[in-house]
Amino acid sequence: MMQSRDSFTQFVFQPSILIVFAVLALAGCRYPVNIERPMTDMQGSELNIGLSENPPWVINTDQGPAGLEVEIIRALAENMDATINWHWDSEGNLLAALSHYQLDLVIGGLTQDSNVSALATPTRAYYQSQYRVGVPEGTSLPSNLEDVEVAVPVVNHIAQALKKEGAIPHPTSDLGKHNEAVANPSWWLKAYGYQVGDWEIATDHHVMALPKGENAWMLAVQRHLNSYPDIEQRLQRLEAGQ
Amino acid sequence: MKIRQLYRLPPDKQQDLNYLIRLEWWNLAFRISIVAILGTVLGNSQAMKVAWLEDMLSLIPPIAFLLAVRFRKRPPNETYPYGYQRATIIAFLCTATALSAMGLFLLGDSLLKLAQQEHPSIGAITLFGETIWMGWLMVGVLIYSVIPPVIIGRLQIKAAAKVHEKTVFADGKMSKADWMTGLAAIVGVLGVGAGFWWADAVAAAIIALDVTRDGIINLKEAIGDLLDRRPHFTSQEEPEYMEEALEAELCAMPWVAAASVRLREEGPIFSGEAFVTPHSNDDLARHLKDASRHLNNYDWRIYEVVVTAWPNEEHSLSPANANPP
Structure with a gap:
């Protein structure tokens, strides 16, 4: 033996x-080194970035792409002396292209979920959006959310969590225009001058998607994300600017 | 109803067993720490996943042993007149089955990853404000994961052989070989870092093969015991030949004309029957009882050998019966 x-x-x-x-x-x-596209090939060359619109993370303007994640990637490309080819498409198409190594990175306000990790490798969360309940300036915060009507975007994933707190979610299309409590990320509430309560309704973990196995590239992106400053303030400014 | 006496180890062996129990507690503590630490750095690596599951499975043998040792102390009773000595083997069989099944599953899973050419992602981690490649951390943790099992494995083998605890002996042998699976995982992780996507899945498949192999070896041992295989000593592949020694003991008694013995393993100890042909029927009952007592004290591993009288022609040939009357 x-x-x-x-x-x-x-x-x-x-x-x-x-x-x-x-x-x-x-x-x-x-x-480490990349499995498919060597870092030396990316440095000073072209980066293929896929993006789908999702303000304020990615905004499609007449002057080209804008938004927080676009700013972050522009800064990264500048550090690498690389130029960017932007590719607009749906999130699903972009992730599929990523899995075939047609793109180097995909942005679009992606959050940690199984859709992303099935086809790509997400970065670690570089920012966490905290969903809070806020009230307009000059109004006092309720002591608890029991039976409080709270406005939420028509498309949202927090209605269930709000109901758990006892609140009544009220889908509203023109959020922030009425004098009522609103549940939304804290940067949104601050951008519109809301008083923010302490209830943690939900958290979105924001990530970018990279091709699987591109480990050197992942390290470079992650280092860049970790050193990127003032994300919350930038989000507030972008939201207020819209 | 005739209920067996409770088996008692001789005092020096009891001390050896107590040492082994302490060692198994240490083993369990280290293994839990390994599972916990490995779990925090798994990443996307198949090799890490398999190494982690292997370490998780390796928690079962010490737990099974520690439970069985407690259970075994119960005296035989009306419901279980033969006692609880085999509790260890039940635990051992469960462990072996889990190892074999899990090993095969992981092997299939790893080969599938290889066939799909999945590129493993080993990302970055931020420690103390510094973002480093996660692979370095994995290698560090894997190195930690192989050191305690190798040391404890060596101690286990020695201590288990002293008290004939086959389950711990087998576990010790596995632990001692554990450094190779840890090394395979390290090679896999570093290989991925060097740009070889297949290194991870290949390393995982090698570890899975090792898990399966361990499972099958243990399964053979457990089944051997449950099928009343003739006794083997822990550290040897060969049978113990204690039957022949006992036959010689019996034949040395003046009233014995011929004798044959069969033994089986009951966990760490042996039991069996001796068939004796006497020269005459004088005082036969007393002779039989004395012979039984003599055999039971012949070796500490013997729990109970029942001696019965048989007519001469029923004996099979055995070296001790070379000169039948």
Whole structure:
């Protein structure tokens, strides 16, 4: 028994250790490396970025793409001396293109979910949108949400969580125009001058999507995201500017 | 109803067993810490996933042993007149089945990942304000995950052989070999970092093979015990040949004309029957009882050998009966 173990070690493990160390020596400080597109190919070259509209993260303007994530990626490309080819499409098409290594990165206010991780690798959350309940300036916050009517966007994923708190969600198309309590991300509430309550209704974990296995690229994007400052203030400014 | 006496280890062996129990508690504590730490750095790596599941499965043998040792202390009773010695083997069989099934599942899963050419993502992690490649952290944790099992595995093998605890012995052998699966995972993670997408799935498949192999070895051991295989000593592949020794003991008694013995394993200890042909029927009942007592004290591993008298022609040939009357 031990005999076969030892020969197994000799024939399988020892060469593989040698190979790994040889590769490490060759790779030097460029570790990890990408599996499909080498970093040297991206540096000073073209980045293919997929984007789908989702203000204030990605905004389609007459002057081209804008929004928080567009700003972040522009800064990253500048650091890499790269130019950007923007590709507008639906989130589904973009993620599929990512899985076939046609794109380098996809943005569009993506949040952590299984759709993204099935076809791509999400970054770690670079920002968390906290859904809170706020009231217009000059109104006092209720002591609790029991039976309080709270305005929510018509398309939302927080109605259920609000009901759990005892509140009555009220889908409203022109949010912020009436004198009523609103549930929305804290940056939105602050942008419109709302007083923000302490109830944590929900949290969106914002990510960007990268192709699977592009580990050096992931490290570069993640480092850039982690060092990107003042995300909350930028979101408020973008929202207020709309 | 004749109920067995409770089996008692000799005092020095009881001390060895207490040491083994303490060792298993340490083993369990280290393994829980490994599972917890590995769980935090899994990432998307198949090799890490398989190594983690393997470490999770390795929690079962020490838990099973510690439970069985407690259970075994119960004296035999009206419902279980043969006692609870085999509790260990039930636990062992469950472990072995889980290992084999999980090993095969993980092997299939890893080969599927290989066939689909899935590119494993090993992302970045921010520690103390510094964003580093997660692979380095995985390698660090994997190195931690192999050191305690290798050390404890060596101690387990020695301690388990002293008290003939096959389940711990087998577990110790697995732990001792555990560094290879840890190394395979490290090679997989570093291989992915070097741009070889297949390194991860191949490493995972190797680990899964090892898990399956461990499972099958344990399954063989557990089934051997449940099928009343003749006793083997923990550290040896060969049978123990204690039957022949006991036959020689019996034949050395002046009233015995011929003797044959069969033994089986009941967890860590042996039981069986001795068939003796006496020269005459004088005092036979007393002779039989004395012979039984003598055999039960011959070796600490013998729990109970029942001695019965048989007519001569029923004996099979055995070296101890070379000169039948």
